[in-house]
Amino acid sequence: MALLNENYLKLPGSYLFAEIAKRVTQFKAENPEANIIRLGIGDVTKPLTPTVIESLHKAVDEMANAETFRGYGPEQGYNFLIKKIIETDYIPRGITLDEDEVFVSDGSKSDVGNIQEIFGVHNKVAITDPVYPVYLDTNVMAGRTGTISNGVFENVTYLPCNAENKFIPELPKEKVDLIYLCVPNNPTGTTLSRSELKKWVDYAKANNSIILFDAAYEAYIQDPELPHSIYEIEGAKDVAIEFRSFSKTAGFTGTRCAFTVVPKTVMGLTSKGEPHPLNKLWNRRQTTKFNGVPYIIQKGAEAVYSPEGQAEIKGIVSYYMDNARIIKEGLDSIGLETFGGVNAPYIWLKTPKGMDSWSFFDKLLREVHIVGTPGTGFGPAGEGYFRLTAFGNKEATIEAVERIKTKLKL
């Protein structure tokens, strides 16, 4: 008889954003006239830039002629894109990478979800808390955790990040094998300094651990002192895999392109302690279960690296970071306690009067028709916090902040 993967049954009912969608749909049904502003799910609102659009059109035309048509491409991505990624995102920061260390994919969500497949089931996983749910859920599905009780899975090391520790995770007391770090952080909007990252790299080297470094928001870093890549830290190329995305930088949330760096010097161990390059395993995973990103889309991503493309995405980042400033200043002005929003497009706030996260979600939706994300959706330490995103359009963001300032009953 066909047995299902019972690990899936350990997962609590519904995915965070599905629950949000459900509550919003219900509210809309009951209040059809309400003008809802969404600062919840981290989706962007600015369209693709002219340079990307032009490149997409050209690529579509190439697909119309047998001479320029492209069928199967390399599963790892086309070299034209990989070269640009290395030249633009890494070389200027003193990081050299071989072309076969960069894997183009359809999204960081896919890659951070799939990467755990190349590791054994008996690894101890550490996640910050709160955390992007995909890191945890995919490890639950793979059987690396026990069951959940009170929102906490057995056999997972939670690293609480809260106002008290300034959202800087402490090194785990027990030995862990796989460490997920998201820097700048989703959802807290906070970042880690060079010296903080160095601690993690040193820990990983000392313990033969692997750091899974999600840098999807690196373009939002404003402070020139902060590192954008884990590989700016000495030794990281021996212990870290890095994930990057075009989603939040170039507006690719619905266009789907990202990449993952797996240096050939990062090793996983067999149970007998023999090292094998994880690059080879990931390459095998991708060539077996993935067929590459559409040629058209890779040409769109390539255009992001032209001088015009780079200028355009700088404009996008400034636009959203101005939203972040508006939100942060507005909330601060009425005495709410906020974090993030300076080197990241997320504003993390402490719910007023110790209100729980979902109650604050409902309050914000009902009183001012604004959708945010309850902190508890990101883990137990997110309880009592709430996330707003800077990805709305400016007018809506200003209107949302105005409503919160004038109409929210605090």
Next chain:
Amino acid sequence: MALLNENYLKLPGSYLFAEIAKRVTQFKAENPEANIIRLGIGDVTKPLTPTVIESLHKAVDEMANAETFRGYGPEQGYNFLIKKIIETDYIPRGITLDEDEVFVSDGSKSDVGNIQEIFGVHNKVAITDPVYPVYLDTNVMAGRTGTISNGVFENVTYLPCNAENKFIPELPKEKVDLIYLCVPNNPTGTTLSRSELKKWVDYAKANNSIILFDAAYEAYIQDPELPHSIYEIEGAKDVAIEFRSFSKTAGFTGTRCAFTVVPKTVMGLTSKGEPHPLNKLWNRRQTTKFNGVPYIIQKGAEAVYSPEGQAEIKGIVSYYMDNARIIKEGLDSIGLETFGGVNAPYIWLKTPKGMDSWSFFDKLLREVHIVGTPGTGFGPAGEGYFRLTAFGNKEATIEAVERIKTKLKL
């Protein structure tokens, strides 16, 4: 210490098509003047059709304006495409499906590779032999097999398909849980009749097995008596998951769009025998580890279902099937024994004089500069066979057949 997934180390050295690429590259380096014709990897050569191109351009333009821009879409695919799939591919064959039973994805390779994740590790897997390598390799990676010896993995049920049984797999003697069927078949180019499929559905119902039905080549069926979908067989909606693709029909190998049907009536069992709908598990898998197909690409796929689009893909299928006829007739005329090529774009041939598959590969490459695929790359029962594909352009296909007829030393 971070343990790797040791199941990966069970996989033999290199992926079939990578080995082919290596040998071809080496041959080209040594014979730079050779005009190589590729009838090996199943990649298409006809460009995207005008209707698809027009739709892609329109969608790109939509992405350029904030009002029509699309960010994150539903992970399962847009309803506009799912509706068309159901209306065009299923309703006319008497099959009704709910919209949430169809999952749009970036490729059948991804889906047939990922589907095994929702099943427990302790399922017995049956594959036909020869077989599309992804079915087997992904189960090796997941730990459902033992190690390999003489090209055969322990704890896998191989169902040999050869000239003697007309490439029709027999029902397994032992009980199996997951059964991969590819109909029309890659690589043998053969098909299964309604009554043959009925046997499998009945077997699955009797044994609580699940059929993973890869119908990527259904559009190539010419015989009106043959079913295109497993759901044309009574009872299949209780036991089968079906995979379809735009790759070979609409030339989407480099454009990436496919879909998978998981009826809500297909159940997996817990170890205690409790049934759960696999649709829910697959939905959880896709919403957690996938972020949908690019909006632009889904609009391109939608255009395939317009009357013009349908006419265009019929033209493409005819073009390739004419190639299949040319290859088959040519090889038959010099006494080679061929199979398939009538309801499928693959010609499967018996290597002459009992030559092994890789020797015939090298012979064909060296003597007539043609790249095919060695049968043994698809499994032990593929030894002594060889695959040619009908996806080349007509002139090259005619030239290839001419070379084989006049220059190959048999």
